[in-house]
Every structure is written in C-alpha cells, then in structure tokens.
Amino acid sequence: MELYLGTGGYSNEDWVGLIYPPEAKKDQWLSIYAQHFNAVELNSSFYNIPGVRAFEGMLKKSGGRVHWGVKIHQSMTHELNATDEDYKRLFESVAPLRNAGVLGPFLAQFPQRFHRTPENRKYFAALVERFRDRVLAPGGLAVEFRHHSWDNDEVREAFRKAGLIWVSTDYPPLPGLPKNRLHVTGEVVYIRLSGRNKEKWYEGKDQSERHDYRYSRDELAFWVQSLAEAREQEDIGQAWFIFNNTTKGHALENLRVLRELLEEAGF
Numbered sequence: 001m002e003l004y005l006g007t008g009g010y011s012n013e014d015w016v017g018l019i020y021p022p023e024a025k026k027d028q029w030l031s032i033y034a035q036h037f038n039a040v041e042l043n044s045s046f047y048n049i050p051g052v053r054a055f056e057g058m059l060k061k062s063g064g065r066v067h068w069g070v071k072i073h074q075s076m077t078h079e080l081n082a083t084d085e086d087y088k089r090l091f092e093s094v095a096p097l098r099n100a101g102v103l104g105p106f107l108a109q110f111p112q113r114f115h116r117t118p119e120n121r122k123y124f125a126a127l128v129e130r131f132r133d134r135v136l137a138p139g140g141l142a143v144e145f146r147h148h149s150w151d152n153d154e155v156r157e158a159f160r161k162a163g164l165i166w167v168s169t170d171y172p173p174l175p176g177l178p179k180n181r182l183h184v185t186g187e188v189v190y191i192r193l194s195g196r197n198k199e200k201w202y203e204g205k206d207q208s209e210r211h212d213y214r215y216s217r218d219e220l221a222f223w224v225q226s227l228a229e230a231r232e233q234e235d236i237g238q239a240w241f242i243f244n245n246t247t248k249g250h251a252l253e254n255l256r257v258l259r260e261l262l263e264e265a266g267f
Contacts, residue, residue: 010040070097110147172195188236215257
C-alpha cells in the first residue's frame, strides 16, 4: 500500500521558521515542502483553475516528488454553475501532473448547505458523469460531504459501484457534521483532518481560527488503527492523509507523529 502524507496547501506564512527558513523566498517554498512530504492538496484551484504552465511550474519546483490532490473549482461544488469550458480547462490543465505520474485524486468538497435532496442528488450524478471518463484512470474523484444526510451506507454503496472515493473526514463533534470514521469504497483511501476546534468551527473569524487545533497522539492513533483494520478486510492500494490544520504549524507536528504511528503499526 502506498502512503501519501501532506497538507492542504503549502503557502503558509506561519511555517516560516518551522520548515521554511526566514531567508527563503515564497517561490522556494514548494521546493522545500517537497523535501518533507510526498503529497499536497492544491487549494488554490478552488478559487481559480490554474493553466498548464502553472502546473508545469509546480511540477518543476516539486521535482516530481510530490503527488497532487487537486480541489475542483467552487463553481462545481458551491455555486453549481460551472460551464463546459470550466470543466475542459480543469481536465486539460493538469496534463503535466498526469503525464509525470503524480496526479492524485480530484477533490470535490461540498459545503454543509449541500443536503441530500432530490435536486442535489441529480446535480451530483451529473457532476460524477463529467468526471467518469476523464479522471477515474489515474487518480479518481474523491468526494467530501459536510452534511450528515449523505453519511450513510446506501450512499457509500453507490460510491463503490461508481468507482468514487469516499473522503473520510475528521471534524469537531457538532450536530449536522458527518461522524469521524474511516470508510473504504475502493482501492484509494482519502482521509482529511480539519481539526476539532468545536468553539471556532462556526464562530471563528476566518479559516485559520477554524483550523487552529493540534491533534493528540491518541486522536491520530484512531485513524492509524482504523486503516490497519481496514487493510485486513479490503484491497487498498493507496492511503492519503491530508491535514488542513495548518495554522501555527499544527499539521507539521501532527504529520511527524503520524509517521511514527504508521511505522509502529507496521506500515
């Protein structure tokens, strides 16, 4: 089983002095990141779909050492008004990563307001059809639902049949959010850890406050043990661990601990 460990994005000012030397320029950060981690989830593509040249630059700076999860544009998951051209640009722009063999899953992250209604189910089915022929052959489509109405075995069984990746999430214990539990719907496991800052999840002034949380060793051990148990029952080819609690370098320390736990578990 291949393990891919990394963070949501890599351009974090508060990592200066932690893994980024103070004298390093921002355009050097990705090269430094690639010396520490073998995966990253690109968040900037949610706001603006990069062009081919941008991905060529990312590939060059990372030295081909980093595998990329690519978050799809907000027009596809939040605004629900993406055009044919938006999808065409997304599929074509990642060609450098695909050709280099470092393209991981596309990530469709739906907001909490995207409930499991007949209308939204129809929209989701159409989105899946957009991706079916284009991306299931190198990395696939990983889907994160933030509303608990999708969190059931019926939906996951449909994922298995459709070849979709269920994103196993780690959230605060709050009403309306899916439960923190590992679910396997295919050969790729995708785990996103966003922190358990219960007080700031809804009330925080920005994303950095929401994700201001450092996992304990026991909290991370839960995921490692879950993966170990799943591997005994399922044919898992890849496992991705993506930490979004990048505030104050929490993710960096948590990745260090996660590595230790994975090694102790025999991975």
